[in-house]
Amino acid sequence: MTDRRPVRSTAHDLARYAGLFAQRTKVMKSSAMRDLMALTERAEVISLAGGMPDTSSFPADTYAALMQRVADEACARALQYGPTEGFAAAARCIAEVMAEEGMTVDEGELLVTTGGQQVIDLVCKTLIDPGDVIVAEAPTYPGAVPTFCSYQADVVQIEMDEDGMRIDELEQTLERLEREGRRPKFIYTIPNFQNPGGVTMSLPRRQRLVQVAHERELLVLEDNPYGLLRYEGEPLPTLYSMDGGEFVIYLGTFSKILSPGIRLGWAAAPRPVLQKMNLGKQAADLCSSSMTQLFVAEYFASGDWREYVNSLVGIYRGRRDAMLEALQTHFPREAAWTQPEGGLFIWATLPDYIDTTDLLARALDENVAFVPGRAAYLDGRGGSSMRLNFSGSDETAIREGVRRIGKVVGEQVALYGTLTGAAPAAPPVVDEREAGQVAEQLADVLELPRRATDRRRGRAESDR
Amino acid sequence: MSTVAILQGGRSLERQVSLKSGARVEDALQRLGHTAVAIDVDSDLVTRLTDAKPDAVFVALHGRDGEDGTIQELLEVLGLPYTGSRVAACIRCWDKVLTKHLLRDHGIPTPDFHAFSETAFRELGAAQALPAIEDQLDFPLVVKPAAQGSALGIKFARATADVPAAIVSAFSYDRKVLLERYVPGRDLAVSIVEQEDGAPLALPIVEAVPEGRDFYDFEARYEIGRTRFVCPAELPDGVAERTQELAVEAYRALGCAGFARVDLMLREDGELFVLEANSVPGLTETSLLPQAADAAGIGFDQLVERILAIALSREPVRR
Numbered sequence: 125m126t127d128r129r130p131v132r133s134t135a136h137d138l139a140r141y142a143g144l145f146a147q148r149t150k151v152m153k154s155s156a157m158r159d160l161m162a163l164t165e166r167a168e169v170i171s172l173a174g175g176m177p178d179t180s181s182f183p184a185d186t187y188a189a190l191m192q193r194v195a196d197e198a199c200a201r202a203l204q205y206g207p208t209e210g211f212a213a214a215a216r217c218i219a220e221v222m223a224e225e226g227m228t229v230d231e232g233e234l235l236v237t238t239g240g241q242q243v244i245d246l247v248c249k250t251l252i253d254p255g256d257v258i259v260a261e262a263p264t265y266p267g268a269v270p271t272f273c274s275y276q277a278d279v280v281q282i283e284m285d286e287d288g289m290r291i292d293e294l295e296q297t298l299e300r301l302e303r304e305g306r307r308p309k310f311i312y313t314i315p316n317f318q319n320p321g322g323v324t325m326s327l328p329r330r331q332r333l334v335q336v337a338h339e340r341e342l343l344v345l346e347d348n349p350y351g352l353l354r355y356e357g358e359p360l361p362t363l364y365s366m367d368g369g370e371f372v373i374y375l376g377t378f379s380k381i382l383s384p385g386i387r388l389g390w391a392a393a394p395r396p397v398l399q400k401m402n403l404g405k406q407a408a409d410l411c412s413s414s415m416t417q418l419f420v421a422e423y424f425a426s427g428d429w430r431e432y433v434n435s436l437v438g439i440y441r442g443r444r445d446a447m448l449e450a451l452q453t454h455f456p457r458e459a460a461w462t463q464p465e466g467g468l469f470i471w472a473t474l475p476d477y478i479d480t481t482d483l484l485a486r487a488l489d490e491n492v493a494f495v496p497g498r499a500a501y502l503d504g505r506g507g508s509s510m511r512l513n514f515s516g517s518d519e520t521a522i523r524e525g526v527r528r529i530g531k532v533v534g535e536q537v538a539l540y541g542t543l544t545g546a547a548p549a550a551p552p553v554v555d556e557r558e559a560g561q562v563a564e565q566l567a568d569v570l571e572l573p574r575r576a577t578d579r580r581r582g583r584a585e586s587d588r
Numbered sequence: 589m590s591t592v593a594i595l596q597g598g599r600s601l602e603r604q605v606s607l608k609s610g611a612r613v614e615d616a617l618q619r620l621g622h623t624a625v626a627i628d629v630d631s632d633l634v635t636r637l638t639d640a641k642p643d644a645v646f647v648a649l650h651g652r653d654g655e656d657g658t659i660q661e662l663l664e665v666l667g668l669p670y671t672g673s674r675v676a677a678c679i680r681c682w683d684k685v686l687t688k689h690l691l692r693d694h695g696i697p698t699p700d701f702h703a704f705s706e707t708a709f710r711e712l713g714a715a716q717a718l719p720a721i722e723d724q725l726d727f728p729l730v731v732k733p734a735a736q737g738s739a740l741g742i743k744f745a746r747a748t749a750d751v752p753a754a755i756v757s758a759f760s761y762d763r764k765v766l767l768e769r770y771v772p773g774r775d776l777a778v779s780i781v782e783q784e785d786g787a788p789l790a791l792p793i794v795e796a797v798p799e800g801r802d803f804y805d806f807e808a809r810y811e812i813g814r815t816r817f818v819c820p821a822e823l824p825d826g827v828a829e830r831t832q833e834l835a836v837e838a839y840r841a842l843g844c845a846g847f848a849r850v851d852l853m854l855r856e857d858g859e860l861f862v863l864e865a866n867s868v869p870g871l872t873e874t875s876l877l878p879q880a881a882d883a884a885g886i887g888f889d890q891l892v893e894r895i896l897a898i899a900l901s902r903e904p905v906r907r
Contacts, residue, residue: 159601159602159603159604159605160601162603162604163599163601163603166599476753477752477753477756478753478756479753479756479757479760482740482741482756482757482758482760482761483760485601485740485741485760485761486759486760486761488601536756536759536760538710539706539709539710539755539756539759540752540753540756542709542710542715543709543715543718543751543752543755543756544715544752545715
């Protein structure tokens with residue numbers, strides 16, 4: 125039984141509404157993949173598909189105490205609308221988080237948003253007319269794809285390697301676009317522990333990207349949700365800190381360092397851009413939640429927020445290591461994957477005869493899920509890759525999940541061998557891969573030409 | 589008025605579509621004055637059915653379990669009347685290889701094909717027969733899982749080099765794959781609903797016209813704007829009748845009951861081929877059966893009422 129009100133509907137309904145839908149809904153991506161992804165939510169499925177932080181380690185009594193304090197001290201404000209740009213108290217917390225990553229920001233250059241996702245939406249709303257070019261990484265954040273599509277942007281994706289977006293290719297592409305008389309409105313990048321690629325943009329590339337933006341007067345949208353979740357190595361300066369407040373729009377969020385449920389992110393941008401985004405936000409939702417902004421302010425006032433981030437870093441480091449180890453053990457030799465220094469994701473690429481969308485259907489039979497690589501491209505590429513999340517499951521589940529995926533991949537590799545008459549691949553041998561071999565394979569992971577094998581070791585000294 | 593349990597959702601790859609079908613059926617049943625009990629099929633199914641004590645069960649469960657005879661078997665055991673085809677017909681429709689053999693045995697044209705299990709490739713060296721198959725069936729070749737309700741896993745192989753990967757993909761969905769000769773032409777669907785006297789009635793034909801693509805894929809099948817559906821299909825004189833007759837022949841050959849949908853191809857030279865039959869066709873806003881019924885002047889509520897009446901009128905099989 126249901127209390128859902130029965131609606132009148134006939135087979136003509138679709139045709140009737142179809143004439144009312146805006147053009148942009150026709151390019152919104154919706155798909156088989158979405159139907160498949162819906163199955164990943166079944167309780168028995170080990171989902172390595174989501175991008176969820178682990179909120180279970182946040183102490184319930186802390187949460188209760190903070191909410192109590194908000195109620196005691198600011199009940200009416202918490203229940204009221206707030207300013208579109210956000211409360212000053214929230215802006216002070218944001219400034220603190222940005223300072224932690226070496227940035228100084230004027231509170232007048234901040235816009236509190238409803239999650240980081242809203243920044244992507246507002247930047248598109250502010251800058252993109254139908255047909256305008258957005259330059260993004262290949263692969264790019266799957267969650268940005270529907271946003272780009274809904275603004276009818278023409279997205280050009282630039283290849284990455286282990287040093288992040290290839291700026292040489294970016295420059296060639298910008299040249300080509302200029303010859304074609306098309307000026308990209310902005311370059312979208314996740315420099316730290318890229319989603320889904322798991323790679324980090326090197327310092328020389330960051331420097332060059334900022335230079336390119338200045339030379340060509342192009343905006344860069346720097347999406348940095350995971351910067352503080354670094355498990356090894358030294359942090360690199362953000363593009364925002366190198367830019368001098370001219371061409372970089374910075375996207376930050378509390379989702380990965382505190383909670384995605386509070387839906388609070390922010391943009392820091394040159395004032396004229398921020399003013400337009402502010403107008404866009406007024407139109408979208410007037411303001412972000414007063415209640416959760418005050419919650420964040422209380423949280424920052426009540427103690428050191430870094431301690432919780434540090435505890436997350438400890439948890440996620442263990443999970444990343446568990447996943448890397450499980451991949452080494454259970455994935456066939458033909459597979460390659462990235463070695464993220466932080467963040468939430470590993471990007472794995474299988475031989476090109478394996479279609480990871482089909483593989484997901486098979487994996488779901490084994491009650492395990494991942495994101496098929498195609499979700500991260502707008503041009504149908506990525507068919508043999510997958511995104512694996514290690515923040516949302518515990519180490520035991522990660523090992524078991526990777527084992528199950530490895531099993532079905534192994535079956536398909538063997539079957540392909542049988543079909544083509546190639547010898548079935550030997551099982552992988554743990555700990556025998558040379559560092560150079562790994563680097564060589566890593567170039568393949570992102571579907572790039574192979575690079576010199578000593579590149580990785582060289583980088584450590586030159587970049588940092 | 590009756591109490592009707594609607595089986596929907598479940599674990600199959602068509603879960604989302606099934607939830608939409610089920611919700612629409614539920615609304616229709618309520619408008620018709622029945623008591624509707626929606627059940628998202630899970631491990632507690634038998635308990636929920638026992639508790640609900642329905643007069644009949646409306647199977648709106650697509651894909652595995654709902655279309656392969658599993659649910660029907662269970663409902664037979666529980667002695668509950670249910671909509672649509674019975675166990676054996678479901679099994680025949682679900683396994684496309686079995687469907688095609690039966691069609692062929694009944695002299696109903698279906699594209700040439702060969703089918704192999706994974707074991708045949710792994711243990712019997714069937715891969716060595718691939719060149720001969722490619723010779724017989726020509727390129728492009730359609731490679732699909734033997735059992736899969738939607739278009740997931742269906743690939744075109746345009747050359748020898750594409751075949752192994754297409755087979756690997758198809759095996760993601762089933763233990764048996766079908767290699768089929770590609771029939772270029774028009775993509776037609778005939779929905780069939782039984783009349784009060786039990787005679788199958790072929791509804792107006794729906795043609796799927798892909799827009800700017802050479803194959804309408806899983807996405808297009810359920811979404812707006814990717815494939816245009818024309819109903820009734822504009823066909824030359826006599827072709828529509830021939831198509832409907834052939835579809836009813838296939839429906840009978842497979843032993844379907846209540847309602848079903850038969851998919852066919854109309855080749856450029858006017859030859860018709862039956863591809864497959866669906867024992868639990870979609871009932872969403874974009875599904876073909878409701879569109880066809882509507883074109884025949886049968887509203888969705890009326891369609892649901894008729895399908896239910898057939899279920900209530902037949903005796904459960906006691907064994």
